[in-house]
Amino acid sequence: MSFELGDHVWYWNGKISFETDIPRKEWFGHLPGFEPDNPIDYRGYGKEIFNFVIHADEIARGRPQMTNFEGSFAWLNNNPGNITGHPNGTDFGQYPGKFNWHNFLIFPTWASGYDAIAKLLRTNLYATKSILDAFKIYAPASDGNDPVTYANAVGVALGVPVSTRVGDLDEEQMLVMQDKIQEIEGVIPGASLSWDSDEIPVVIAELLPTFVRKYSRPRALLQPRSPFTVEVTAPVGVPGFTQGYGGPNQGGHVGPSWYIQYGMDIGGAEGTPVYAAFDGHVTKFQPHNPAADSGRVYGAQIFMRSPNDVMGGFYTHLTDVADGLGVGSGVAVGEFLGRIHKFGGISPHLHLALVEIIGGAPDGQYQGIDLYQFFLSLQTNNPEAFVPVQFWQDGRPPEPQFRSARFGVLRSNDSRISNAQPQKDPQKEPQKDPHGEPRNLATLVLETLKCEATDDTGSDEPYITINEDEVWRASDVDAGDIRSIDIRHSFDNIARLELLDGEVGADSEIGSKIIESAEASSGLRRAYMNNGSALYIVEYHVE
Structure with missing residues (x-):
């Protein structure tokens, strides 16, 4: 109805x-x-x-x-x-x-x-x-x-x-x-709430009709804010990510509410950790009440806005929400929010929606954002990347700024490592290290290196380290070059992959990436290494 x-x-x-x-x-x-x-x-x-x-x-x-x-x-x-x-x-x-x-x-x-x-x-x-x-x-x-x-x-x-x-x-x-x-x-x-106001409970917004409201009083002309950027990262934990289940205006994602119409369903196994996709503060919070779950509305609901109140987000289908989270809580990008909740026969997923608030909250114009393919790319290729997204405040869609991204760098307050739960091999018990801690042994296989842009005006001398041990080096690499690496390296639990450019006097770091043993059998993956001038892509897989 x-x-x-x-x-x-x-x-x-x-x-x-x-x-x-x-x-x-x-x-x-x-x-x-x-x-x-x-x-x-x-x-x-x-x-x-x-x-x-x-x-x-x-x-x-x-x-x-x-x-x-x-x-x-x-x-x-x-x-x-x-x-x-x-x-x-x-x-x-x-x-x-x-x-x-x-x-x-x-x-x-x-x-x-x-x-x-x-x-x-x-x-x-x-x-x-x-x-x-x-x-x-x-x-x-x-x-x-x-x-x-x-x-x-x-x-x-x-x-x-x-x-x-x-x-x-x-x-x-x-x-x-x-x-x-x-x-x-x-x-x-x-x-007096607009039809797309995030102050309307989701269970009510789901039932609002989608017809065009002919008699709406026109809004006053807004004074847009200056363009701004928000650093964004993948919200669904690496070990549990499955696939995308639909973006804005697909399936049941219909208006008038931005947080439903512009929903991005990012699949993850039940219990997969969910992290904040951007810095913000919680403006509205509905804890998970299992007795109220239904086929359309289930799990905890979190509304957030960026620190400057000109961009917002909505997360739902969550359970086991982080202790202390509530209205007014400050949340850092990459901070643990909760875990994916599975209800009935619905494929478990995170419902994430984003909005740009032209003119700023609360009286600005709420314009939904479609970054569905961008998020799927982050989840698949480099979930630890932090990519600035440019917002224009003039109605144009936002633009990810890949050349300015920080790839493979985990912030000190990023809870991914402490909250990630790598999937264990059910066929064998994990080995123990000398201190009695479980070991998840894996092999990192580096396949190719592609240069999109060099670090200097001339050629680069790139080399790769894994957990600070040099494993591969090349010379005279130019933009457009593709080099075969063909290196296998065993590691426990987590490996830090780092790409540097050898220079006279002091080497220059191009980028780094944290790789987990839980990525085993997930197929070919890409690590994007970027320091603002150089851009390299390392193709690898984990066995």
């Missing part, structure tokens, strides 16, 4: 309900001390319950069940008079068949709701009655109202006795009555 305009939904802790009343028994009935006959017993969770209403130009959000909190029913429903109705009732301009709590009507615009007050009061039910008798119907005492006080307040505003017939009021007087009713009903503004 999907929402229609005028629909409302209650939300609490990853759960949603389309009922007119909060489903207290369903959500809180199992908690000790629950009072089923107390309509305001939310077991202390009342402040965490939200009501969302779907309008053409916004998603309205509030907490109308809480006294004097933001987003009253009158405001949420575009119904300043809190007019109630029933199926097949009189058409006052409301969404047909749409009702919120207490059967309040829901209107498309504030103007239509305001005009509906006059339409209602001009009907025979009210027009033939005095102001006092009219408000005994409009705001009956049986609903907890005080119709006499209500009528007197309206009479004072109009400057007429409450015995005056409603039908005798002229248009100007009716406007005064409408204003007074709006005031008494208590309109408290809430949050």
